[in-house]
Amino acid sequence: MRVTLADIVAALGGQLLGDGNLAIERIASLESADASAIGFVAHPRYRNQLAGTRAACVIVGPELADEAAARGAAIVTPDPYRYYARLSQWWAPRMRPVARAGVHPSAVIDPAADVAASAHVGALSVVGAGSRIGADTRIGARVVIADNVHIGARCIVHPGAVIGADGFGFAPHAGGWEKIEQLGGVRIGDDVEIGANTCIDRGALEDTVLEDGVKLDNLVQVGHNVRIGAHSALAGCVGIAGSARIGAHCTFGGGAIVLGHLELADHVAISAATVVTRSIHKPGLYSGVFPIDDNASWEKNAATLRQLHSLRERIRNLEKNGP
Amino acid sequence: MRVTLADIVAALGGQLLGDGNLAIERIASLESADASAIGFVAHPRYRNQLAGTRAACVIVGPELADEAAARGAAIVTPDPYRYYARLSQWWAPRMRPVARAGVHPSAVIDPAADVAASAHVGALSVVGAGSRIGADTRIGARVVIADNVHIGARCIVHPGAVIGADGFGFAPHAGGWEKIEQLGGVRIGDDVEIGANTCIDRGALEDTVLEDGVKLDNLVQVGHNVRIGAHSALAGCVGIAGSARIGAHCTFGGGAIVLGHLELADHVAISAATVVTRSIHKPGLYSGVFPIDDNASWEKNAATLRQLHSLRERIRNLEKNGP
Amino acid sequence: MRVTLADIVAALGGQLLGDGNLAIERIASLESADASAIGFVAHPRYRNQLAGTRAACVIVGPELADEAAARGAAIVTPDPYRYYARLSQWWAPRMRPVARAGVHPSAVIDPAADVAASAHVGALSVVGAGSRIGADTRIGARVVIADNVHIGARCIVHPGAVIGADGFGFAPHAGGWEKIEQLGGVRIGDDVEIGANTCIDRGALEDTVLEDGVKLDNLVQVGHNVRIGAHSALAGCVGIAGSARIGAHCTFGGGAIVLGHLELADHVAISAATVVTRSIHKPGLYSGVFPIDDNASWEKNAATLRQLHSLRERIRNLEKNGP
Numbered sequence: 001m002r003v004t005l006a007d008i009v010a011a012l013g014g015q016l017l018g019d020g021n022l023a024i025e026r027i028a029s030l031e032s033a034d035a036s037a038i039g040f041v042a043h044p045r046y047r048n049q050l051a052g053t054r055a056a057c058v059i060v061g062p063e064l065a066d067e068a069a070a071r072g073a074a075i076v077t078p079d080p081y082r083y084y085a086r087l088s089q090w091w092a093p094r095m096r097p098v099a100r101a102g103v104h105p106s107a108v109i110d111p112a113a114d115v116a117a118s119a120h121v122g123a124l125s126v127v128g129a130g131s132r133i134g135a136d137t138r139i140g141a142r143v144v145i146a147d148n149v150h151i152g153a154r155c156i157v158h159p160g161a162v163i164g165a166d167g168f169g170f171a172p173h174a175g176g177w178e179k180i181e182q183l184g185g186v187r188i189g190d191d192v193e194i195g196a197n198t199c200i201d202r203g204a205l206e207d208t209v210l211e212d213g214v215k216l217d218n219l220v221q222v223g224h225n226v227r228i229g230a231h232s233a234l235a236g237c238v239g240i241a242g243s244a245r246i247g248a249h250c251t252f253g254g255g256a257i258v259l260g261h262l263e264l265a266d267h268v269a270i271s272a273a274t275v276v277t278r279s280i281h282k283p284g285l286y287s288g289v290f291p292i293d294d295n296a297s298w299e300k301n302a303a304t305l306r307q308l309h310s311l312r313e314r315i316r317n318l319e320k321n322g323p
Numbered sequence: 324m325r326v327t328l329a330d331i332v333a334a335l336g337g338q339l340l341g342d343g344n345l346a347i348e349r350i351a352s353l354e355s356a357d358a359s360a361i362g363f364v365a366h367p368r369y370r371n372q373l374a375g376t377r378a379a380c381v382i383v384g385p386e387l388a389d390e391a392a393a394r395g396a397a398i399v400t401p402d403p404y405r406y407y408a409r410l411s412q413w414w415a416p417r418m419r420p421v422a423r424a425g426v427h428p429s430a431v432i433d434p435a436a437d438v439a440a441s442a443h444v445g446a447l448s449v450v451g452a453g454s455r456i457g458a459d460t461r462i463g464a465r466v467v468i469a470d471n472v473h474i475g476a477r478c479i480v481h482p483g484a485v486i487g488a489d490g491f492g493f494a495p496h497a498g499g500w501e502k503i504e505q506l507g508g509v510r511i512g513d514d515v516e517i518g519a520n521t522c523i524d525r526g527a528l529e530d531t532v533l534e535d536g537v538k539l540d541n542l543v544q545v546g547h548n549v550r551i552g553a554h555s556a557l558a559g560c561v562g563i564a565g566s567a568r569i570g571a572h573c574t575f576g577g578g579a580i581v582l583g584h585l586e587l588a589d590h591v592a593i594s595a596a597t598v599v600t601r602s603i604h605k606p607g608l609y610s611g612v613f614p615i616d617d618n619a620s621w622e623k624n625a626a627t628l629r630q631l632h633s634l635r636e637r638i639r640n641l642e643k644n645g646p
Numbered sequence: 647m648r649v650t651l652a653d654i655v656a657a658l659g660g661q662l663l664g665d666g667n668l669a670i671e672r673i674a675s676l677e678s679a680d681a682s683a684i685g686f687v688a689h690p691r692y693r694n695q696l697a698g699t700r701a702a703c704v705i706v707g708p709e710l711a712d713e714a715a716a717r718g719a720a721i722v723t724p725d726p727y728r729y730y731a732r733l734s735q736w737w738a739p740r741m742r743p744v745a746r747a748g749v750h751p752s753a754v755i756d757p758a759a760d761v762a763a764s765a766h767v768g769a770l771s772v773v774g775a776g777s778r779i780g781a782d783t784r785i786g787a788r789v790v791i792a793d794n795v796h797i798g799a800r801c802i803v804h805p806g807a808v809i810g811a812d813g814f815g816f817a818p819h820a821g822g823w824e825k826i827e828q829l830g831g832v833r834i835g836d837d838v839e840i841g842a843n844t845c846i847d848r849g850a851l852e853d854t855v856l857e858d859g860v861k862l863d864n865l866v867q868v869g870h871n872v873r874i875g876a877h878s879a880l881a882g883c884v885g886i887a888g889s890a891r892i893g894a895h896c897t898f899g900g901g902a903i904v905l906g907h908l909e910l911a912d913h914v915a916i917s918a919a920t921v922v923t924r925s926i927h928k929p930g931l932y933s934g935v936f937p938i939d940d941n942a943s944w945e946k947n948a949a950t951l952r953q954l955h956s957l958r959e960r961i962r963n964l965e966k967n968g969p
């Protein structure tokens with residue numbers, strides 16, 4: 001693939017400093033860029049990456065315009081990282097085949113499912129009765145959309161995802177478990193992306209809900225009757241237990257866990273591998289991870305941690321009574 | 324769907340207080356119930372939910388019979404939560420299609436597999452040689468049952484589960500890894516439920532075993548030669564490393580991890596995200612989770628935690644020698 | 647299946663002490679072995695297992711040769727655990743069917759994919775355009791190899807794995823997320839094993855790379871542009887966030903998490919469930935796990951942990967000023 005800087009700017013805007021006829025063959029990080037690549041500086045704090053790069057052109061913010069132009073071509077734009085995102089979207093269909101509208105012949109679609117004509121369903125996927133797939137949504141290969149799952153427009157579902165399996169519901173009885181049939185469905189808004197092998201359970205009575213713009217990475221577990229607010233993003237291996245209500249614009253680092261029935265306000269950020277054990281009503285960043293250490297140090301500190309409460313008593317006692 | 328309270332009580336028992344001709348169109352939580360819904364109060368401690376609900380009928384225990392009847396129809400039963408479970412089972416086949424006995428034409432069944440006539444195998448699933456699927460067991464869409472996996476009666480396996488892939492076994496050799504072929508199989512009892520995208524590895528030499536009534540949620544990992552006792556329940560994202568032996572009637576919160584070769588007694592409960600690093604011989608609830616905090620507080624406490632052992636020495640020193 | 651000790655030693659070497667005509671019908675742990683089984687003692691520290699076993703033959707190191715021979719047949723070899731691994735490899739194709747070269751008719755292979763003639767692709771798997779599967783590689787059932795994924799020779803990919811789904815990349819914009827198309831691919835070396843339902847994302851610009859001999863267990867998540875050095879092994883449920891660079895000969899216990907953009911040196915070992923929050927430049931074992939305790943003790947210690955920083959101040963104050 002080979003385009004010119006003029007092509008790029010014509011499509012995506014931005015102020016071009018330098019020769020519009022310059023040929024670009026790839027997008028690259030500044031570190032690995034060669035003379036036919038275009039790169040970007042996401043933020044002025046990365047300005048030192050400019051010095052060493054061999055990129056033909058660098059996308060920069062106004063603060064770095066002069067610096068970038070001094071070393072070669074540049075595209076100046078208020079948000080270089082977003083420009084890179086839009087460039088990648090413009091680039092992708094030019095460099096590789098696009099999933100076409102329609103259902104792959106190997107997919108198994110229930111006659112009572114409703115797949116939009118502009119949607120794509122990949123090879124060996126399954127769509128159940130009463131389910132709806134919205135316009136321009138792309139379901140990858142080997143996805144299961146169970147019965148009564150509604151997916152909005154422009155969503156992307158990656159291979160191996162399972163949407164609408166039973167929630168984990170049982171009533172204890174006589175030492176065993178009585179199954180609670182999961183009678184709800186799943187409702188997913190527009191512009192939602194769902195990662196590979198991620199699972200979203202159907203609701204017990206009401207539906208499990210993902211609002212518009214939610215992004216889930218791979219191997220995420222969303223329990224029954226969870227509600228995730230618009231534009232929240234969950235990194236890989238996150239688990240959200242049943243009936244938790246996550247606000248809008250929340251973010252979760254990889255491996256975080258949210259216990260059941262909790263409520264998280266909008267704009268809450270949870271660090272990776274943190275376990276949310278209580279509702280959070282105030283926006284902000286929350287963490288709870290045991291710090292990594294060399295194993296010997298960890299062992300000593302972890303052993304002492306098991307006596308921490310009594311250490312506090314000893315401090316109190318010292319404060320009151322002295323040694 | 325539309326049934327009467329008399330239909331429900333005729334099928335499931337319980338003492339009906341109120342008009343048997345009342346029409347019910349859905350099961351709902353008391354909070355979201357409307358005048359055509361039936362709901363339940365799982366425990367007297369939730370009695371305050373009774374006040375606000377618009378449900379036509381509420382399933383309650385004897386303690387709340389009068390209170391419930393004062394506001395509308397009621398079904399009185401010793402265990403309302405179990406009654407709800409049984410009601411959901413009675414309801415499900417009336418409101419949606421039931422998986423029929425037989426193998427979906429798109430499934431790939433080895434000629435040397437033995438699938439009970441009353442079992443169901445879903446679309447695009449695979450059953451390998453020497454495997455057995457018991458009576459009335461329902462295998463969902465896109466499941467892999469590898470070779471030599473025996474599954475009992477009345478089990479449910481959700482989409483994407485993989486049962487019988489190789490355990491993770493290698494002998495270190497010359498800086499690399501020599502594969503240990505996994506020659507055992509998997510044996511699963513009756514009434515076991517296995518969640519979406521959950522993995523149960525085959526044994527190295529002997530079999531991996533899940534006893535009757537075990538319930539696994541989604542994205543659970545069960546290593547080779549693990550043994551899980553009857554009626555134990557594992558929530559989403561739990562990982563059980565190889566050769567661990569879990570007792571009967573154990574429960575695991577989401578994301579808990581059990582290290583290899585450990586032994587857990589019957590009736591052990593492990594909190595979510597807790598890491599089991601030693602065998603547990605006594606029933607009870609066990610936990611080990613770093614408490615979540617605002618990020619700044621967490622950072623300060625986590626940094627101090629790395630010096631906890633030396634803090635203990637300083638306390639000792641103060642106790643002995645004073646300041 | 648029935649072989650003689652002479653057959654085994656002829657194929658795999660080692661010094662046979664005892665009768666070569668002895669018939670062996672299974673490999674077993676010493677604990678469960680019967681008189682037609684062969685077992686092994688992986689290390690002299692397990693010598694006490696020798697006493698009780700009924701195994702016909704025991705594979706041992708030179709240190710235990712006399713002891714083993716005193717109780718029955720023995721094969722003496724410098725590394726008994728590796729001998730067992732090689733025996734399992736010799737045994738497997740004799741006891742069960744071997745995956746044959748070729749593509750299962752139910753698999754969906756893009757015409758622009760290149761699958762080696764000696765490779766196997768299992769039932770209901772998908773291989774995308776521009777992907778390459780090397781000689782003697784075995785792709786299990788229900789695997790997705792997306793576009794532009796290169797897999798080397800003698801690899802094993804277990805069912806449900808997804809290789810080459812999009813990495814999780816978005817630019818924040820106006821409260822939502824602008825998708826960054828993932829234009830890189832995945833490159834996997836020779837002799838790599840990839841567990842069931844494990845996900846390896848394609849790179850954003852450059853490729854995600856797994857070097858030769860890497861072993862991944864089930865339900866592992868490898869983010870975009872991660873690089874894993876040769877012969878590193880990751881146990882189940884491990885998550886490696888985007889752009890992390892893992893050295894060679896590293897090991898990760900189950901459920902460990904590595905944050906994005908970190909660098910780990912060669913020969914680093916990470917304990918199970920440990921969260922790697924900073925780069926590690928020195929070989930060794932690293933840990934960070936909250937110790938498990940009975941729930942009441944945990945609660946008291948966890949509550950105190952949230953005041954740990956202020957406890958340190960109180961100790962300081964006691965040291966300076968006394969009670």
